[in-house]
Amino acid sequence: MARAYRRPHGAAPAEAAVCGERGAQRKGRTISVNSSHPVSSSLDLAAPMGQEAKASGTQDRRQLVGLDGLRGLAALYVVLFHCWLYTFPGFPDSSAPPWLEGLMFGRLAVVFFLVLSGFSLAVSPARHGWRSGGVGRFLRRRAWRILPPYWAALAMSLIISWFIVPASHSGPPTGTSILVYGLVAQDMVTAPTPNGAFWSIGVEAELYLLFPLLLFVRRRVGAAVLVACVTVPVILRGLAAANASPVEGDNWLAPHLAPVFVAGLVGAAVVTASDRVRRLPWGWFAVLAALPVLALGVTQGSVWTVKHYFWIDIAIAPAMSMLLAAVATGRPAILVRLLTARPIRSLGSFSYSLYLIHLPIVMTVVRRVAPRFFSPGLPVFWFTLSVALPVSVLGAWLFSKIFEMPFKRNRSWRSLIEALSRGA
Template sequence: MAQPNRLAFLDALRGLAAVYVVLFHVMAMPAPALATGPVMGAVLAMGGTGVALFFVISAFSLAYTMPRHARTPRPLLSFYLHRVFRIAPLFFVLLAFSIWRDGRGSHAGHSLPEILANVSFTFNLFPGWEAGIVWASWAIGVEMLFYAVFPLLFRVIDRPLRAWWVAVAGTLASLLAGAGVFGAGGLAAVGDYGLLRHLPVFLYGILAYHLFAALPTLQAGTARRCCAAALFGGALLLVALTVGSARAWVVPGLGWILFGAGYAALLVGMSHFPLKWVVNRVTAYLGQVSYSLYLAHPIVVALLIPVFRRIQAQVPHADLAYLACAVLTLAVAIPLAHLGYRLIEVPGIRAGHRLLAAINGRRTAAGAERAR
């Protein structure tokens, strides 16, 4: 369901982020992991940072669309209804499937409190449940916490300079918590699924939005030079982090934050330099179905692992064997993602629009009645 104010480079980066996560899980989910050569292995090992790119894009998108919500009769209701109806329908379908899957055979299944925590999107707040029942849904748990505080953040971060300072403050808070300055609670907050670990990445997305919004105030040549520098600097940082991580030179917590910064710079640069091999109809389409692709692909990978082993046995070259497994996974997962988008996501989005229109319509009618 295309919207007239969609940004093509944003959709493209979202699609590439989803594919990067898929490629990572094709390698990492089997036990033992699929063998690859050193160069491909180093690149694939960073595929989990595709989620950091998701977070940057999410924060940017929320800031970009927030003025539209502000023009409605009930801005906060508009914001939260759009978020819930964008995320919940597909998540609930996969949650039902996951509860059924995990309740079979020798698996103990899930308790009612855990199920309710997932239904209410609060599972990130409960130790031991942060990963979520739906595979890979830990990111949804983190996102929902960010959604809860975003309207306040957007109100506070209202200009580029303030966005810089808040991003710096969030980064320092995350690093200090990781160093143990804030005690056990701080360390828990920067765990794998802790919001404070990911907050700087979200803040870089908000900063990227403010820099993007400020570009029209610059002279055309200056704006292009700034975006070129952001694109080159972001790409260089990402390459350096990938090499440094492969050689264990990068501290994991700091590396995640720096990857977020690199992706944010890449996003700003791509707004003026949408390279055709990055921003095109294929990647824009992948961006549209990226949510379904992200949530459904672990199931596809798990089912295909026996096939992966047969491919490995038949193809002696590790990189070629991996590529065959990756192509097979995408060939199955993308059509399924298309169905999830068309049959679940789009109807859910439309249902949210209808509900909001009905609420606003009743409010308008009641106001007109009182005015008589």
């Protein structure tokens, strides 16, 4: 992660942006709503029976779309972050005007996406005794949902990186890059990157493999033990580093980020909690938990903040989990209404595609197009914002129609081929 800040043109933070998958399957009077994150799992929300079932099903779906809205806004922030990052050199001591410093926290978007991923994956297991429904089935569904658009974006990124603008200071991708990134092994093996945002996909892939084990621990010994098992070793590692400030390399980031993923997982318990727990002011809890962390970052400045992201990640994750709990319980209502507004909901529906393809577009505009017409600094930034942002959003929408949505709507090759045949 720190690599993304020490060498911004190598791999910049992003979330493994995310995308919601919504559908309803009715059998008798039982309603199930499915949702998936680009790097998360489907949510199977079973509503009660009768009239309460209908009301609860509608409410669950609305809250689920609220989570999709959060994904969309977070993905949009990542695009803004990269427009800012590649326009102004010197990160973290950026040459950007101070009033643009609010765009510098792309790393926190990664943390949020990981918390959201853990939360989304765990909702269905939380409703079914913390059971995954089968390790093989879970991994197959994740691969089906994540890999096709990822591989399509990888091909696009390779072409742009080879022929238009390299994605890394280490030069264009190599044959090793194709193998490593094709196998989603970038968090374990170093290779020139074709797309600086892909590092988080590798992290999430490793966390997927751990997810059934995390559920097992949650089911057998409880949330507190799970959090301790994952978080204490990370804290001890941090304290053992020089000046208690670990320096991250290019790989093996999953062990450090596992606690934030688990923060989302344990937060998903709110969906089966008692009414008294669900009515708690989770939104305010989130604000109170985040304020000390944010205040520390503001007072210490950007350079200190970036150098201490190891600790900030862990400190901010509980606040993010409580924010998700708030939205999942329908509070605050004004935020849920915003997140379920049609434009935000639509953005969330293809946010995974937006995450996958936006960075090569931003870099092309910043490094190949803008310098031809504008002087460095704010002129390039405004041009990049006005061109790369809409092109990324519209391009992601089209990309999702071709490479993402068919795999969200169909769960097998047979179903996909039949759907394509009917379309033809």
